Amino acid sequence: MNGIGETRQLDTATRILDAAEALFVEHGFEATSMRMITQRAEVNLAAVNYHFGSKDALFQGVFTRRLTPLTQLAVQNLDRLEAAAQGEPVSVERIMRAFMDAALDIAHDPKRGGVIFVRLLSRTFIEAHPVLRESLPRHYEELVARYAKATAKALPELDAIELQWRLNFAFSAIFNAFAGNNILRLFVIDPVVNARDPRLIATYLVPFVVAGLTAPVTAKGAGSSF
Amino acid sequence: MNGIGETRQLDTATRILDAAEALFVEHGFEATSMRMITQRAEVNLAAVNYHFGSKDALFQGVFTRRLTPLTQLAVQNLDRLEAAAQGEPVSVERIMRAFMDAALDIAHDPKRGGVIFVRLLSRTFIEAHPVLRESLPRHYEELVARYAKATAKALPELDAIELQWRLNFAFSAIFNAFAGNNILRLFVIDPVVNARDPRLIATYLVPFVVAGLTAPVTAKGAGSSF
DNA sequence: GATTCAATCAAACGGTTGTTTGAAACATAC
């Protein structure tokens, strides 16, 4: 940050991260080449390897830059709820809203990645790139443990297995929606729903996942009759 | 088909389709090379281009081979339900079961692709390859129209927009589960749930999506307060 | 002003990609 202010060129590494972030969400990791990234960032081809070491490391770099603020926010939101609940279980709806509010905050703040990063993050969870298989869990350990525990407390009638299934389904829907993957668009010719505003998405998303999570317990052996 | 029967070598084109199907679901489309496919199929490298024209065309060929049986089955299941209902709305649970039963039937029949194809299909819906953007909707037009109409009839209190959102969420969860994408595995160190048996998945999946779809109508303007 | 070190650059690296070629092998029909 200097006196010239906003007209000053950004750091080379930052320009690379910005370009890569946008291209990864647009084309995916494999389909995004180093030359596409450096061309968009207006830096030399060798700059990526110089600053980050490799394309894989750049991919991780794109995440580590944004992840901490998001996880902090999500945990903070949950902290506040649990403090207010004073030991009583927090409702599933409040828990889900706490998580999505963190994502919405990020989505509305370009400095922390904005909607681009929320989409990239969601997409990455769904597509599960091997590159991040090791690095991501470390960042998320606390976040997930906290939310899983809060959800378990709110849904004591569910055993651990069914709870994990339902969380899996719920986050599938959440991440898919935030990733901008309108699945219906794939086979419906003219979909009515096309919005990419995360806030609008969340409006419809919360009732759905809350209802799904709080559904009656699945009868034991219901599906084993074959 | 000749007298030698099962020991006879399969058709070259079929061997290519089988190999590609398995490799696409394992590594994805971009990360699967022609040489991987032809090596696994034990055919010459040029055979793919000779029989299919291009890698993209092969990708489409993998789907067109399996898609018709699946859609027929899914529509048939719905036909049966609607005939039995005699004009009355079919319940959301029955509709969802009709769809998943079709997928389960395919998953248990290796001749129609088995669990491999169900996983590939689900994965493809989620990742949305540009190659299939044009070809897939044609195959699915009738299927989706029928299921959307049946769901709308079962949920008259939902307007078209909210219905489409919820179907989007529901199918996100369904396809993600069938694709074998255990999202929790990405950030939970030691997930309890790891099963890939589609029947077991469906057992937990149905109550979740039914509850989500039949949730109370979202209050108008609930999320627009910003 | 000379030295030092990080940053940038054009160019090339070896390797892989999907695709094409033209000859060889094969089966079928006359």
Place this chain on the structure above:
DNA sequence: GTATGTTTCAAACAACCGTTTGATTGAATC
């Protein structure tokens, strides 16, 4: 047996991939 059309094959194609090199630049340090 010859001709015809289809399928297979090894080899090569140009294009692109991520990465490395070695020279050059620029600013800071002594």
